[in-house]
Amino acid sequence: MKSRKQVIVIGGGASGILAAITAARHGAKVTILERNPRIGKKILATGNGRCNYTNINTNVSCYQGTNPRFAYSALAHFSVQDTIDFFEKLGIIPKIEDLGKVFPRSEQASSVLDVLRYELQELKVNILCDSYVRLIKPHENSLVVILENGAEFKADSVVLAAGGKAMPSSGSDGNAYQLAVQLGHTLIPPFPALVQLKLEGAFFKQIEGVKFVGTAELLDRNKSLMVERGDILFANYGVSGPPILQISRKAGELLQQGKEAILKIKMIDTMSQEELRELLNRRFKNSGRKSLEFSLVGLINKRLIPVLLKQAGFENIKCAANSITAQQREQLLNILQDWRFTIRGTKSWPSAQVTAGGIATDQINPNTMESKVVKGLFFAGEIIDIDGLCGGFNLQWAWSSGYVAGLNAAIN
Numbered sequence: 001m002k003s004r005k006q007v008i009v010i011g012g013g014a015s016g017i018l019a020a021i022t023a024a025r026h027g028a029k030v031t032i033l034e035r036n037p038r039i040g041k042k043i044l045a046t047g048n049g050r051c052n053y054t055n056i057n058t059n060v061s062c063y064q065g066t067n068p069r070f071a072y073s074a075l076a077h078f079s080v081q082d083t084i085d086f087f088e089k090l091g092i093i094p095k096i097e098d099l100g101k102v103f104p105r106s107e108q109a110s111s112v113l114d115v116l117r118y119e120l121q122e123l124k125v126n127i128l129c130d131s132y133v134r135l136i137k138p139h140e141n142s143l144v145v146i147l148e149n150g151a152e153f154k155a156d157s158v159v160l161a162a163g164g165k166a167m168p169s170s171g172s173d174g175n176a177y178q179l180a181v182q183l184g185h186t187l188i189p190p191f192p193a194l195v196q197l198k199l200e201g202a203f204f205k206q207i208e209g210v211k212f213v214g215t216a217e218l219l220d221r222n223k224s225l226m227v228e229r230g231d232i233l234f235a236n237y238g239v240s241g242p243p244i245l246q247i248s249r250k251a252g253e254l255l256q257q258g259k260e261a262i263l264k265i266k267m268i269d270t271m272s273q274e275e276l277r278e279l280l281n282r283r284f285k286n287s288g289r290k291s292l293e294f295s296l297v298g299l300i301n302k303r304l305i306p307v308l309l310k311q312a313g314f315e316n317i318k319c320a321a322n323s324i325t326a327q328q329r330e331q332l333l334n335i336l337q338d339w340r341f342t343i344r345g346t347k348s349w350p351s352a353q354v355t356a357g358g359i360a361t362d363q364i365n366p367n368t369m370e371s372k373v374v375k376g377l378f379f380a381g382e383i384i385d386i387d388g389l390c391g392g393f394n395l396q397w398a399w400s401s402g403y404v405a406g407l408n409a410a411i412n
Contacts, residue, residue, distance in 0.1 A: 004027060004028060004029040005027065005028045005029065005156045005157065005409075005410055006028070006029050006031075006142075006154065006155045006156045006157075007020075007023045007028040007029070007030045007031070007155060007156065007157045007158070007159065007406075007409045007410060008030075008031050008032075008033060008143075008145050008153055008155040008157075008158045008159070009023070009030060009031070009032045009033070009158075009159045009161060009406075010033050010133050010136075010145065010158065010159065010160050010161060010162050010176065010179070011032075011033075011034065011160070011161040011162035011163060011176065011381070011383075012032045012033075012034030012036070012038075012039030012040060012127065012129070013039075013040065013041075013042050013043065013161065013162075013163055013170070013171075013172075013381065013382075013398070014040075014042070014043055014381065014395055014398035014399065014402065015161040015380035015381025015382070015397075015398035015399070015401055015402035015405070016032060016034075016039075016159065016161035016162070016380065016381070016402065017032070017039060017040065017116050017120065017402070018380075018398065018399050018402030018403055018406060019159045019161055019378075019380050019402040019403070019405045019406030019409065020032050020120060020123075020125050020159075020406060021116070021119055021120060021123060021125070021406065022402070022403050022406030022407050022410070023157075023159070023406040023407070023409050023410040024120075024123035024124070024125050024410075025123065026406075026407060026410035026411055027410060028157075028409065028410035029126075030123070030125045030126065031125070031126040031127075031128060031153065031155075032120075032125060032126070032127045032128065033128050033131040033133055033145065033147070033153070034127065034128065034129045034130075034131060034171075035129075035130070035131060035132045035133075035162075035171050035175075036129060036130070036170075036171045037129050037130060038129055039113075039117070039127060039129065040113040040116065040117070041170045041171060042163070042167060042170035042171075042172070043109055043112060043113050043116075044109045044110060044113060045109070045167065045170065046109055046395060047101075047103060047109060047392075049108070049109050050103050050104075050107045050108065050109060051103060051104060051108070051109035051111070051112045051395075052101045052102065052103055052391065052392040052395065053083070053087065053092075053102060053103070053104070053112055053392060053395050053396075053399075054080050054083045054084065054102045054392045054395060054396045054399070055080070055099070055100045055101055055102060055391050055392035055393055055396060056080055056096060056100040056102060057099070057100035057391075058075065058079075058080045058100075058392075058393055058396050059075070060072045060075065062388050062389050062393045063386055063387065063388050063389075063393065063397065064193075064249055064250075064356065064386075064387055064388070064389075065188075065356075065357075065358075065361065065384075065385045065386040065387060066188055066360065066361060066362075066385050067361050067362070067385075068386065070361040070364075070366050070384075070385075070386060071366075071386050071397060071400075071401075072366070073366040073367050073404070074366065074369065074397070074400040074401045074403075074404045075396070075397075075400050077367075077400065077403065077404050077407075078399060078400040078403035078404065079400075080102075080396060082403075083396060083399050083400075084102065086399070087104075087112070087115070090115035090116070090118070090119055091111075091115050092104045092105075092106075092111060092112060092115055093105040093106075095107070099391055100391070100392075101391050101392050102392060131147055131151075132147060132148040132149075132175075133145055133146070133147055133148075133162070133175070133176075133179060134146050134147060134148045135179070135182065136158060136160070136179050136182075136183060136377070138183075138374060138375075138376075139154070141156075141376075142154050142155060142156055142376070143155050143156075143157070143158045143374075143376050143377065145158060155376075156376060157376045157377075157378060157409035157410070157412075158376065158377050158378065158409075159369075159378045159379070159380055159402075159405045159406060159409050160176055160179060160180060160377065160378065160379050160380070160383060161379070161380040161381045161383065161402060161405070162175065162176030162179075162383060163176060163355070163381060163382045163383060164176075164177075164190055164354070164355025164357075164358055164382040164383060165190050165192075165349050165352075165355050166192060166193070166194075166349055166352040166353060166354050166355045166382070167349070167350065167352065167353070168349055168350060169350065172355075172382070174190065176383050177190070177358070177359065177383070180359050180379075180383070183371075183373060183374050183377065184373045184374070185359050185360065185363055185371070185373055186359070186360040186363060187357070187358070187359060187360070188357040188358055188359070188360055188385045189256065189357050190355050190356065190357035190358060191252045191253075191255075191256055191346075191355075191356050191357055192248075192252060192346050192347065192348060192349055192351070192352035192355070192356070193248060193249040193252060193352060193353070193354045193355065193356040193387050194245045194246075194248060194249065194352060194353035194354045194387075194389075194390050194394075195245065195248045195252075195346045195347050195351050195352040195353065196235065196237070196238065196239065196240040196244060196245070196248070196346065196347040196351055197238050197239050197240075197244055197248055197251060197263065197343050197345075197346055197347075198237045198238045198343070198344050198345040198346065198347065199237075199238035199239060199263065199341040199342065199343060199344060200341065200342040200343075200344050201238075201341065203307045203310075203311075204234060204235065204236050204237065204238060205236050206303065206306070206307055207234045207303055207304055207307055208234060208235055208236045209233070209234065209235075210233070210234045210301050210303050210304055211231055211232065211233045211234075211241070212231075212232055212267060212300075212301060213229070213230065213231055213232070213269075214229070214232050214243075214265055214266055214267045214268075214269050215227060215228070215229045215243070215265070215266040215269040216228050216229075216232060216239075216241075216243040216244055216247055216263060216264070216265055216266075217247075217263070217264040217265075217266070218247040218250055218251055218254075218261065218262070218263060218264075219261075219262040219263075219264055219340075220254055220259060220260075220261070220262075221260070221262070225247075225250050225254075226246070226247045226250050228242070228243035228244075228246045228247055229243060229269065230242040230243045231243075232244065232265065237347070238341070238343075238344075239263070239265075239341075242390060245353070245390045246389055246390055247263075248346055249356050249387065251263070251343050251346065252346050252356060253356070254343075255343065255345065255346075260342065261342075261343040262340055262341070262342060262343065263340070263341045263342075263343050264338060264339070264340050265339045265340075265341070266336075266337050266338065266339075267300065267304075267336050267337070267339065268299075268300075268336045268337060269337070273333065273337060276333055276336065276337065277329070277330075277333055279299075280329055280332065280333060281329065283295055283296075283299070283321070284321045284322055284324060284329065285322060287320075287321035287322050288322075289320065290320070290321050291317070291318045291319065291320065291321060292309065292314065292316075292317055292318070292319050292320070292321045292324060293305055293306065293309065293317040293318060294321075295321035296308075296309075300336070305317075308332075308335055308336070308339075309332070311335055311339070312328075312331045312332045312334070312335040313328075313331050314328065314331075314332075353390065353394070354382060354387050354388070354394050355382050355387065356387045357385055358382065358383050358384050358385040358386070358387075359379060359383055359384055359385060360385055361384060361385050361386065364379050364384065367404075368404065368405075368408040368412065369401055369404045369405035369408060370405075370408055370409075370412065376409075378405040378406075378408060378409045379401070379405060380398070380401040380402040380404075380405040380406070381397070381398045381401055381402060382394070382397075382398070384401065386401075
């Protein structure tokens with residue numbers, strides 16, 4: 001009787017769990033090595049604890065990296081519909097929300113982890129927690145995985161799915177990169193993505209906590225790179241909110257290249273420039289004895305008014321509103337629809353939702369997720385130089401790449 005293939009999965013996150021389930025379903029004897037006391041810690045944090053586990057609008061354009069099209073094959077092999085069907089069979093009823101985001105109807109990330117853990121148990125996958133991998137080394141026709149405590153595990157195939165550097169509290173500290181680099185793989189320098197932006201300016205403590213719906217645009221000099229709309233939140237370091245997270249990856253990339261990254265905020269984006277000009281003209285003309293500062297109450301957040309006026313070049317914000325010149329009105333109009341900031345950086349790894357950069361995709365077979373450098377070594381998830389937009393796309397990449405890696409680790 002032919003012996004079962006031995007597969008070791010390093011990392012018990014989303015991609016590692018999916019790889020383990022898939023390999024076990026295809027007859028392999030699977031062991032997960034997880035450094036944390038339990039698997040799936042990062043899954044519990046996704047979607048603000050609700051687990052936005054996929055997005056019906058997923059396609060390769062939702063991904064970034066040196067070669068984003070690398071993601072195409074995995075997404076085709078295990079699609080959004082495959083993901084929804086997979087989880088529905090495990091008991092997760094999908095709930096589709098705005099922008100195509102898919103959540104469990106229970107609205108609990110723990111539900112997703114619970115059904116995955118149950119399936120691992122049913123498939124008799126061996127889970128070894130508190131297991132920190134120090135080295136992977138080829139040995140004859142197999143691979144040997146060595147833990148920090150000296151324990152060794154021999155396997156026919158190894159799936160390296162130990163994540164990147166984002167959210168280190170979840171167990172991702174970048175150690176997995178070194179495991180791959182030691183074997184001859186190239187690391188594309190990682191940097192935080194889906195993260196808040198630090199901006200230049202001394203006034204952010206004054207407007208910390210102010211939130212509004214507006215448009216955020218990333219500029220490389222005057223060239224527009226990305227535009228996103230939604231809730232924007234000022235913080236003491238700069239700015240946050242969904243539109244900011246979406247553009248943060250490209251902003252980080254500019255900074256990595258030593259370029260200047262500019263954020264343009266359009267606070268009043270539901271009016272054309274001419275409509276806003278007419279509104280301001282009427283407002284100031286009919287302001288009576290109101291000061292310039294007070295005349296803007298009701299139009300924009302009160303805490304923003306002094307900062308905005310000073311940024312627009314007004315030295316005396318207590319002057320009569322009906323006394324300002326046409327040129328000064330244009331200055332105000334411009335800052336309401338074209339407020340520009342120099343991006344000085346992003347928040348660090350603990351604040352980032354995902355890692356940009358990772359193991360170079362030209363050293364991985366996109367159809368199997370197997371290394372082109374080391375036979376029997378497979379990659380899945382965030383460790384690869386692929387990252388997605390905010391909204392369930394990164395988990396979809398985890399499921400898709402995990403499925404392909406697990407399948408081929410078991411059958412090849």
